[in-house]
Amino acid sequence: MSRAAGGPVGAARPPLELADRLDRVRGTWTDDEPLVLVFPGETQPVVAHVAGEWRYLSERRHVPGVADRLDLEVATLRRGVPSVEPLSEHLERLVRRRFESPPTDVADRPPGDGGETAAERTSGGRR
Numbered sequence: 001m002s003r004a005a006g007g008p009v010g011a012a013r014p015p016l017e018l019a020d021r022l023d024r025v026r027g028t029w030t031d032d033e034p035l036v037l038v039f040p041g042e043t044q045p046v047v048a049h050v051a052g053e054w055r056y057l058s059e060r061r062h063v064p065g066v067a068d069r070l071d072l073e074v075a076t077l078r079r080g081v082p083s084v085e086p087l088s089e090h091l092e093r094l095v096r097r098r099f100e101s102p103p104t105d106v107a108d109r110p111p112g113d114g115g116e117t118a119a120e121r122t123s124g125g126r127r
Contacts (some may be wrong), residue, residue, distance in 0.1 A: 037082035064103040
Protein backbone atom coordinates (compact mmCIF):
# COMPACT_ATOMS: atom_id res chain seq x y z
CA MET A 1 0.00 0.00 0.00
CA SER A 2 1.40 3.40 -0.85
CA ARG A 3 2.05 5.81 1.95
CA ALA A 4 1.79 9.58 1.91
CA ALA A 5 3.37 11.79 4.54
CA GLY A 6 3.94 8.96 7.00
CA GLY A 7 0.58 7.20 6.75
CA PRO A 8 -1.48 5.08 4.41
CA VAL A 9 -3.29 6.90 1.65
CA GLY A 10 -6.70 7.93 2.93
CA ALA A 11 -5.76 7.38 6.60
CA ALA A 12 -7.31 9.84 9.02
CA ARG A 13 -4.82 12.41 10.25
CA PRO A 14 -5.28 15.05 12.92
CA PRO A 15 -5.66 18.57 11.57
CA LEU A 16 -2.49 20.64 11.39
CA GLU A 17 -4.11 23.15 13.74
CA LEU A 18 -3.58 20.76 16.66
CA ALA A 19 0.21 21.19 16.63
CA ASP A 20 -0.16 24.98 16.64
CA ARG A 21 -2.66 24.83 19.49
CA LEU A 22 -0.44 22.54 21.56
CA ASP A 23 2.40 25.03 21.08
CA ARG A 24 0.17 27.92 22.19
CA VAL A 25 -0.85 26.13 25.41
CA ARG A 26 2.55 24.59 26.31
CA GLY A 27 4.43 26.58 28.93
CA THR A 28 1.54 28.85 29.97
CA TRP A 29 0.56 27.03 33.19
CA THR A 30 2.65 29.26 35.44
CA ASP A 31 1.25 32.43 33.81
CA ASP A 32 -1.42 34.46 35.61
CA GLU A 33 -3.82 33.48 32.82
CA PRO A 34 -2.87 29.95 31.64
CA LEU A 35 -4.27 28.69 28.35
CA VAL A 36 -6.03 25.33 27.97
CA LEU A 37 -7.38 23.23 25.12
CA VAL A 38 -11.15 22.76 25.19
CA PHE A 39 -12.52 19.89 23.12
CA PRO A 40 -15.99 20.18 21.62
CA GLY A 41 -18.71 17.94 22.93
CA GLU A 42 -21.12 17.41 25.74
CA THR A 43 -18.55 16.92 28.51
CA GLN A 44 -15.99 19.40 27.08
CA PRO A 45 -12.71 17.83 28.16
CA VAL A 46 -10.18 20.51 29.09
CA VAL A 47 -6.44 19.86 28.63
CA ALA A 48 -3.63 21.81 30.30
CA HIS A 49 0.15 21.46 30.09
CA VAL A 50 1.19 21.06 33.74
CA ALA A 51 4.63 20.05 35.03
CA GLY A 52 5.74 18.95 31.56
CA GLU A 53 2.76 16.72 30.80
CA TRP A 54 -0.68 17.05 29.22
CA ARG A 55 -3.38 16.69 31.90
CA TYR A 56 -7.10 16.63 31.28
CA LEU A 57 -10.32 17.03 33.23
CA SER A 58 -13.98 17.04 32.24
CA GLU A 59 -17.38 17.24 33.88
CA ARG A 60 -17.16 13.50 34.55
CA ARG A 61 -13.49 13.41 35.53
CA HIS A 62 -12.50 14.93 38.87
CA VAL A 63 -8.89 13.67 39.06
CA PRO A 64 -6.61 14.67 36.21
CA GLY A 65 -5.63 12.07 33.66
CA VAL A 66 -2.44 12.21 31.63
CA ALA A 67 -2.50 12.14 27.85
CA ASP A 68 0.32 11.89 25.34
CA ARG A 69 0.46 13.45 21.89
CA LEU A 70 -1.13 10.40 20.26
CA ASP A 71 -4.04 10.50 22.72
CA LEU A 72 -4.64 14.16 21.83
CA GLU A 73 -4.47 13.41 18.10
CA VAL A 74 -7.04 10.62 18.48
CA ALA A 75 -9.26 12.90 20.58
CA THR A 76 -9.04 15.54 17.84
CA LEU A 77 -10.07 13.04 15.18
CA ARG A 78 -13.00 11.81 17.30
CA ARG A 79 -14.23 15.07 18.82
CA GLY A 80 -12.93 17.84 16.56
CA VAL A 81 -10.22 20.46 16.84
CA PRO A 82 -10.01 21.89 20.37
CA SER A 83 -10.17 25.61 20.97
CA VAL A 84 -7.53 27.48 22.96
CA GLU A 85 -9.09 29.40 25.85
CA PRO A 86 -7.98 30.95 29.12
CA LEU A 87 -8.53 28.65 32.10
CA SER A 88 -10.42 31.47 33.80
CA GLU A 89 -13.31 30.92 31.36
CA HIS A 90 -13.83 27.50 32.98
CA LEU A 91 -13.18 28.28 36.64
CA GLU A 92 -16.79 27.77 37.66
CA ARG A 93 -16.34 24.05 36.95
CA LEU A 94 -12.56 23.58 36.89
CA VAL A 95 -10.28 25.09 39.47
CA ARG A 96 -6.57 25.35 38.87
CA ARG A 97 -5.61 23.14 41.83
CA ARG A 98 -7.56 20.20 40.34
CA PHE A 99 -5.10 20.11 37.43
CA GLU A 100 -2.22 20.20 39.92
CA SER A 101 -3.41 17.24 42.00
CA PRO A 102 -1.60 13.94 41.32
CA PRO A 103 -2.77 12.55 37.99
CA THR A 104 -4.05 9.05 37.42
CA ASP A 105 -2.04 6.50 35.48
CA VAL A 106 -1.20 7.35 31.85
CA ALA A 107 -3.04 4.18 30.81
CA ASP A 108 -6.30 5.73 31.98
CA ARG A 109 -8.74 6.95 29.34
CA PRO A 110 -7.68 9.89 27.16
CA PRO A 111 -9.84 12.96 26.54
CA GLY A 112 -11.47 11.35 23.50
CA ASP A 113 -14.64 9.34 23.78
CA GLY A 114 -13.26 6.81 26.25
CA GLY A 115 -11.52 4.63 23.68
CA GLU A 116 -8.21 2.90 24.09
CA THR A 117 -5.12 4.79 25.16
CA ALA A 118 -1.86 5.11 23.27
CA ALA A 119 -0.30 2.53 25.63
CA GLU A 120 -3.05 0.04 24.80
CA ARG A 121 -2.79 0.73 21.07
CA THR A 122 0.94 0.09 21.00
CA SER A 123 0.75 -3.02 23.19
CA GLY A 124 -2.03 -4.65 21.19
CA GLY A 125 -4.61 -3.97 23.93
CA ARG A 126 -2.54 -5.43 26.78
CA ARG A 127 -1.81 -3.37 29.89
